[in-house]
Amino acid sequence: MYPFSYVKAKSLKEAGEFLAAHPDAKLLAGGMTLIPTLKARLAQPSHLVDIGGLAELAGIKEGAGKLLIAGGTRHHEVATSDAVKKAIPALAYLANLIGDPQVRNRGTIGGSVANNDPAADYPAAVLGLGATVVTTRREIAAEDFFQGMFTTALAPGEIVVRLVFPVAKRAAYAKFPHPASGYAMAGVFVAETATGVRVAVTGAAPGVFRWKEAEAALGRNFNPAALAGLAVNADELNEDIHATREYRANLVAVMARRAVAQITGK
Numbered sequence: 001m002y003p004f005s006y007v008k009a010k011s012l013k014e015a016g017e018f019l020a021a022h023p024d025a026k027l028l029a030g031g032m033t034l035i036p037t038l039k040a041r042l043a044q045p046s047h048l049v050d051i052g053g054l055a056e057l058a059g060i061k062e063g064a065g066k067l068l069i070a071g072g073t074r075h076h077e078v079a080t081s082d083a084v085k086k087a088i089p090a091l092a093y094l095a096n097l098i099g100d101p102q103v104r105n106r107g108t109i110g111g112s113v114a115n116n117d118p119a120a121d122y123p124a125a126v127l128g129l130g131a132t133v134v135t136t137r138r139e140i141a142a143e144d145f146f147q148g149m150f151t152t153a154l155a156p157g158e159i160v161v162r163l164v165f166p167v168a169k170r171a172a173y174a175k176f177p178h179p180a181s182g183y184a185m186a187g188v189f190v191a192e193t194a195t196g197v198r199v200a201v202t203g204a205a206p207g208v209f210r211w212k213e214a215e216a217a218l219g220r221n222f223n224p225a226a227l228a229g230l231a232v233n234a235d236e237l238n239e240d241i242h243a244t245r246e247y248r249a250n251l252v253a254v255m256a257r258r259a260v261a262q263i264t265g266k
């Protein structure tokens with residue numbers, strides 16, 4: 001680990017001002033991604049600006065067809081929240097599949113979406129539900145927020161304040177975890193929303209994406225059988241020592257059917 005200075009922010013405003021004055025500083029939330037990155041000497045920030053305890057980044061609220069989850073909310077809180085379980089049970093289920101108890105007790109939803117790991121779970125829910133990312137500067141639709149591997153629309157110094165999820169009529173998430181890391185080899189979030197069916201895929205490609213053919217098929221017939229014969233384009237998927245493109249394409253189809261089956265019970 002390279003040496004750095006530690007700063008505990010007292011407010012979002014203070015954190016933002018500090019980042020503006022120190023371009024090589026980095027935010028520290030749960031540290032579940034950042035600390036291993038620093039330990040491996042893959043980053044060399046001048047300062048870590050700790051936003052972990054900020055009241056402005058805490059809390060879950062539900063009302064008017066929306067679920068608001070503050071950026072500093074830890075995965076365990078999402079997984080066990082009565083409000084989340086009532087409004088979008090699939091989101092609580094997804095949060096409980098992240099990592100292990102240590103990771104879920106430290107990692108935050110804001111840190112996860114800001115990091116945009118291509119195998120992370122939350123991006124599938126954020127895109128699948130058509131959520132909005134509220135930052136210290138603006139509101140960003142999920143479609144515009146995720147921009148490929150570890151890349152988002154966030155500008156330097158911009159902080160994720162909360163996620164706003166429209167409450168879906170029905171939703172489910174199915175994940176095939178990598179047996180060693182627990183990250184998604186493929187994870188598919190299916191939601192029946194006020195504007196139609198949405199299907200978002202994580203883990204399989206360089207970034208989270210919507211599977212439009214599956215959305216159209218499920219829009220006509222919301223049943224696992226509607227996905228028979230459909231496949232994502234394997235050429236656009238990841239290939240590595242863990243799985244070929246074709247294997248990942250098959251996993252996506254299987255996870256999509258499982259997610260729909262969770263909803264329909266068929």
Ligand SMILES: Cc1cc2nc3c(=O)[nH]c(=O)nc-3n(C[C@H](O)[C@H](O)[C@H](O)COP(=O)(O)OP(=O)(O)OC[C@H]3O[C@@H](n4cnc5c(N)ncnc54)[C@H](O)[C@@H]3O)c2cc1C
Nearest residue numbers: 027029030031032033034099107108110111114120121160
């Ligand atoms: C062993 C292990 C297993 C894991 N398994 C999974 C898994 O199965 N699924 C999964 O999805 N994830 C998994 N993770 C990642 C975990 O979910 C992390 O918590 C998450 O990716 C980062 O959140 P964090 O709060 O720890 O952020 P940090 O590590 O503190 O920060 C990550 C990055 O985001 C930035 N950042 C943090 N908060 C904000 C904010 N509010 N606004 C803007 N930028 C911000 C930081 O500057 C940093 O660049 C795993 C991690 C570990 C260590």
